Amino acid sequence: MSRIMRTWLMGLAMLVLASAVQGQESGFSGLARLDTAQSTISDTRHGLEVTLTLSQGVPYRVFTLDDPARLVMDFREVDWNGAQSGALITGARALGLRLGQIRPGWSRMVVDLAGPHMLEEAGLRIDRQSGAARLQVRLGREDAEGFAASAGTPDVPGWDLPAAVSAPVAPRADDGVFRVVLDPGHGGIDPGAEVDGTQEKDLMLIFARELREVLLRTGGFDVVLTRDADEFVSLERRVALAHRAGADVFLSLHADALSGARARGASVYTLSDSASDAASAALAERHNRADILAGVDLSGKDDVVADVLMDLARMETQPRSEHLARVFLEGFRAAGLPLLSRPKRHAGFSVLKAPDIPSVLIELGFLSNPRDLKNLRDAEWRAQVAQAVSDALGLWHDADAARAGLVRQ
Template sequence: MFRAVLIVLMLVCVPVSPHAQTLGALARALPDGSSLTSNRRGVTLQLALSQAVPFRVFTLDEPMRVVMDFREVNFDALPGNFNAARPVDGIAMGGSSTPGWSRLVLTLTEPLLPEIAAMETDPATGEAAITLTLVPTEPASFAEAAGAPPGVGGTLLPVVTEAPVPAAGDTFIVMLDPGHGGIDPGALRNGFSEAELILAFARELREVMRRTGRIEVAMTRDSDVFVPLPTRVTLARAAGADLFISLHADAIAEGRAQGATVYTLSDTASDAATAALAEQHDRADLLQGVDLSGTDDEIASVLIDLARVENGPRSRAFADILVQAIDTTGLDLHAQPRGEGAFSVLKAADFPAVLLEIGFLSEGGDLENIRNPQWRARMQAAITGAVIAWAEADAAAAALRRQ
């Protein structure tokens, strides 16, 4: 038995508000229960989803289109013969102009307007069923009703979910490190702790990255537990991480700080870090694939320095791409968005690593952003896009180095 969670919406003249739904996201379209058919009354779209998501519907003219935006849906499982509706000339799937949203576009051969858009969920499985019915109208009425909601563009954007799944062994591994946890709550503001907010953000980011089919994600913690800083690096090394991203939302006691900031290990800090690593770590846990047991500090330091010669610039290159991606998405950056420091979690020498402050809890606006699911989706899309862009550029640079 399905339980209705979205009241039937009459959409003949008024598009669905993009802020009307507040459900979760990251769903998959299911082939069983999904269809697009036509009859004498018009067209019916049935879309089965792995979970309920917010969605909006509107129409565009020249050419005539019905647009459905979802936060977010992977359409890859829909069969090639999905479209059996005569008035629908074609179906396109991609990204919405709003980061963190997916888009389904029906191109029409005749004017049809939405009559009913409804979603029901199964309380037992959490699966959702969306029904959209389109009924005939006059061309003038279609043109009058057409138009995207305020702030929403009509362009269909390519999305990373359309990228081919890599061959076995080619998956790029990212270690997400939600800062603080357990006995260390991090920054506190208005009853919220940095540790809990960042953990929730990291879990959502993990799903966004995994759904690209190109990124596998591990996490240094997936619950409210304390993980020592050296252990976080050890976990990344054990996972075979290609990239390490430490996530934070700190606060400052004096002055003002607002917007995202990306940090890498500074050259000065690297010298001290090399010595500290050689002294404090298990020698079998200094470099991935290299057991330094039995070596003295000087040899260990030389090997670590050699690893940093390659991975230091790679970390800085990713940090620069990440800052650009956040800026391009229209999210706030700190006045000095690139920084360097002696952060313990950045001291690993054998893989690139950055620390990302997504905002500062000492600023009320940043806290509101971090609690806003739409803002989080935009930031998560920016981070994911930056990872893929950097991975491709880094692979190309590696190929050139081998030549």
């Protein structure tokens, strides 16, 4: 781990040098460009070598993650346009790669490794004349035990969590404002489902923004988005953002794609340890795996005591989530929206695990179904859905408040 942190500091030091040189000889842009013709990911005799040629030096960090084995490289910031897995990977020890924004101002490359490889060397060399930079990363083969011991995200506190607040957000139920957190699924390096050039991450961000406007125009709602740009937000951070906002309800927005085009219509999911069916289990696995594919370190997250406390909190919250799901489906039916067969489902979605916030995941339809895809692309249809969601939230809020009053009595 110390070697990785030295690599990170090396990148920062070299950036200072590059800035000084470029400040004298050329204009310095905050966004570096990748020269794909001069960049490769190739096998060596004893491992793997990554060579990335950039238009300028930028801060970076390099580390590996286990289960599955991945090499992760973060940059501040690189334009990945034109970069493709097939053009960069020339050997067999790299299985594939993903590129995108990991957080505002930071880009990420994740390389899937064919097996455990130890990070041996990483260095950034900068041409004093042009300011162009070349990052070289060398990895050597390692046994599984040694790799697992060395892999992990550099310990940079708060890297993927919202800024700490000075005090916990106090309950605000008495201010007359219903606080809704909208969670447009995927983003950045994680596109979600993709069909005919349409990506789930883009559609869900568009819909979340439109739904926010409907709720704000209705009045009585305060709306927070977990992301308002094409950026990656980890599942843990999404839940943390909801807590920070003091959310009264959390809505995760998605649109799936399946092989074949038969599945059609909206569905609403609540949290459960066991899935309602095999398709729901597979869907939850795909959603939860997004963090792994984007290079998030999920090791060291288990805490038995915390799990027990959260289970106790969910005993009160889960019935409210179930009621919320039913109200949504009733509203969708009343609005004449297409629904999936057995549209109320449940599975172990990580993003729904806030123990004290009623949370549901809404699948608006299937990109793999031509009629659903046409609807999802249609602004008028999305407006109809947004109004149905707004109406359902109002009904649920009134019923939930009345139920809470009875409990207090």
